Amino acid sequence: xxxxxxxxxxxxxxxHALKGKRLVTVRAEDDALIFRxxxxxxxxxxxxxxxxVGSGRKGKYFWxxxxxxxxxxxxxxxxxxxxCYGSAADRPRxxxxxxxxxxxxxxxxxxxxxxxxxxxxxxxxxxxxxxxLGYDAADDLPDGAAxxxxxxxxxxxxxxxxxxxxxxxGVGNWIADxxxxxxxxxxxxxxxxLPCRETNRLQTAIRRVIDHAVAAEADDTRFPRTWxxxxxxxxxxxxxxxxxxxxxxxxxxxxxxxxxxxxxx
DNA sequence: CTCAGTGTTCAGTG
DNA sequence: TCACTGAACACTGA
Numbered sequence: 001x002x003x004x005x006x007x008x009x010x011x012x013x014x015x016h017a018l019k020g021k022r023l024v025t026v027r028a029e030d031d032a033l034i035f036r037x038x039x040x041x042x043x044x045x046x047x048x049x050x051x052x053v054g055s056g057r058k059g060k061y062f063w064x065x066x067x068x069x070x071x072x073x074x075x076x077x078x079x080x081x082x083x084c085y086g087s088a089a090d091r092p093r094x095x096x097x098x099x100x101x102x103x104x105x106x107x108x109x110x111x112x113x114x115x116x117x118x119x120x121x122x123x124x125x126x127x128x129x130x131x132x133l134g135y136d137a138a139d140d141l142p143d144g145a146a147x148x149x150x151x152x153x154x155x156x157x158x159x160x161x162x163x164x165x166x167x168x169x170g171v172g173n174w175i176a177d178x179x180x181x182x183x184x185x186x187x188x189x190x191x192x193x194l195p196c197r198e199t200n201r202l203q204t205a206i207r208r209v210i211d212h213a214v215a216a217e218a219d220d221t222r223f224p225r226t227w228x229x230x231x232x233x234x235x236x237x238x239x240x241x242x243x244x245x246x247x248x249x250x251x252x253x254x255x256x257x258x259x260x261x262x263x264x265x
Numbered sequence: 266c267t268c269a270g271t272g273t274t275c276a277g278t279g
Numbered sequence: 280t281c282a283c284t285g286a287a288c289a290c291t292g293a
Contacts (some may be wrong), residue, residue, distance in 0.1 A: 003271060033289080060272075079273050079290080094290095113290050115272060129273090156283060165273085171269055234293085235269080254285060256269080 002060060002076035004006075004137055004170030005213035009080045011055050011062040012217075014107055018052040018064070021101035029096045033140040034111055037119045038046040046070060047099065047118055056124065059133045059169025063124045077115030083108050098215040122186075133169035138210050139159065141168075144200030151199065153238035158194060159203075171206070172228055177258050179205040181228040184207075187257045187265045232258040251256030 002010075026047040028040035035043055045064070054065035063073040074080075083092050084107050091098060092113040101107075109118070121127045135142055135148075142150060152170075154161050161167055162176040171179075180187050183201035185194065194202070209227075216222035223229055231239045231247050235256065239247040245260045 006271075077289095078270065112273095113270090113288090115289065117273095153280080160283080163272090170276085174271055233270095253283095257273095 002078075002080055003172030004060060004210055005175075005216075006218040007060050007062055007076060008057055008138065008214050009218040010055045010076070012137035013084060014062075014082050015052075015055040016065070016102055017105050017107050018099065018264060019054065019246070020052065021103060021105065022049065022051045022101050023047055023099050024049070025098075025100040027098040031096060031114065033114045034096045034118055035251060036117050041071045043072065043097070043118060043120060047072060047239055052101075053184055058125065058130050059137050060172070060189060061124075061130050062135070063121070063130075071122075071124060073119045073121050073124045073127075074079050074109065075117045077113060078115070078117035079112060079113040080109065081109040083110065098218075127218075133165055133171065134167040136200060137175075137206055138167050138214065141210075142201065144196060145204040147203050148194070148199040150195050151194060156191060156192035157188045157252050158191045159255075160187060160255055161191040163253060163255065168206075170210070173255050173257075175206075177232060178209050178228050180264060181258075182209065184264050187252050187259050228258060228260070 005014045009120050026044040028035060029045040030040045050066040050068055052064055053067055056063050056065065061073055061075050061091055063071050065071055086104060092108055094110045095108040096111045097109040099107045104178065124130050133187060151161060157240040159176055159180065162171050179202060185202060213223065220229060228241060231241055233250045241247060241260060245259050247264055248261055250257050
């Protein structure tokens, strides 16, 4: 489920598993879709023998800082995740990259739908794709007034603009729907039509939802029962929120959008 | 068997 | 050039 909170959770787990350790063995599946810039073989050679010294994240991308550049920059796509485990028998299905540290700690990236990527960058923040991102929705979220300025002139539906990673990086489909529900804004409103009063509410909702989801380690069983999140999956006809409101499903900006007509104006 | 899916990227339009 | 739209990508599971 890779939006910002999921990516941040994965980054923290991988960092906890590998920081300070040397990567003694690296296996990369020969998959040119995932390893789209340099071949898998090159990536594994550049990682092998390196020590992990830290990590970073912006939007839905995260990277490992190594004792020598370039560094690996990961994107999970629609279906990616990382797993940490202790023996070869536990290597997960659909693995694309496996890193084994000197103490036998193993970390693997999986990517069943193959829309994720691994790219090597000398300076991740300064180079595409990370350099093309807008404000990080967690670490660099503009205040309500700045958000209002950011949306000025944007005639697309607010839902579409929230998904635009060059504006705000890290918001994906479920977070966009959640924050619009919590700030009581219709997803099809033109972004430029939102007054400050509403961009203030939107900003507060973005901060609250992302902070909570990160604190919950992206474990949705720990999300508040009042969130729309729990009622969006499966597009069930007749779905209702914890408040008893009817949930409607529309396509906005090419994406399934769950929202509550009476509540979102 | 068919369809929808938590994301990006590209071609085409205005 | 830019903002925007819609389709494509690839695969799993309901």
